[in-house]
Amino acid sequence: MKIRLDEYAHLDTPLHRWEPRCKFIALMVLIFAFSFVYELRLLPVMLAVSGVLYIVSRLPFSYLLGRLRLPGLFFLMVAVLLPLFSGQTALFHIGPLIVRKEGCLELLLITVKFACILTTGIILFGTTPFLTTVKAMRALGLPFILADMTLFSYRYLYEIGDDLKTMETAMRLRGFRDRHPGNLGILASLVGTILVRSYERSDRVFKAMILRGYGQPVSFRDEFQANSRDLAGL
Structure with a gap:
């Protein structure tokens, strides 16, 4: 599994050049x-602000959709x-179900807030290398233990994902079919093995x-220096 959160951090835009501490605080x-x-x-103002920021960042639209898809599924449910x-x-009836006006307005509000907040977060972490972002948080006063935990959690999340893929491949080669109802015990054992391996890896x-x-x-x-343009952006 490849680390893809900051794969476009190499681009050259005003947001990419923005001093990391100022960018982190502002966003x-x-x-x-x-x-x-x-x-x-x-809501239109929120959409306009987040949309303009994303256009200025020059991050691909597919990059945004790929990162909204998974949290969007949980949100939709x-x-x-x-x-x-x-x-x-x-407002109207769908068989025995009643669609209500207040609920639709709340759904609209939550949906727009969800999209704008996630878009802004993707801009924040997508325009700066993740290590640089952690250093910026450390420079702003985040305790070093929390900064290290953030960095290690991000790094080893992908290692755990690679281990999971390897184990799933080995299980399929041995005839495992994950949709079979009698395989819940095997899936539970898989999760337990991943947890034990993760603990042992962290200890080592x-x-x-x-x-x-x-x-x-x-x-x-001392690693970060903000100029007048960075402060003006903030």
Whole structure:
């Protein structure tokens, strides 16, 4: 499994050149601002702001869709129930089900907020190498243990994914069929094996780091220099 979150961090745009600390603060504040919006008349503004930022970033549209697909499926399973159970004003009937006006408006609000927040987050992490983003958070005062945990979680998530693919391939070669109802016990054993391997890997990595002197916090404040344009963007 390849790390693809920052695969377009090499592009040359104003957002890519923006000083990482200023970019992180600005876009995180924008994300929180989006989350506090409850007025429907502000939704076009949110869409316009996030859309312009994404166009300026020059990230491919397929890159955005690929990262919205999985969280969008989980969101859809919950959000589709809102028009049926939220509110009192009936718009129309679908058989025995009543589609309500208030629920539709809430669905519209949540959908736009969801899309704008995720788009802004993708811009934040897609226009800067992930390691640079972690260094920027460290320079802004994030405790070094949290910064390291963020970096290691991101790095080894893909290692665990590779292990899972290898084990699934080995199981299929031995005749395993995941859709068979009698295979739940085997799938549970697979999950347990992945968890045990993950714990053992983390223990080995931590011991190797301790032997190499890990534990002394490093400051990255001198690594970043913001100019007047960076501050103006902020």
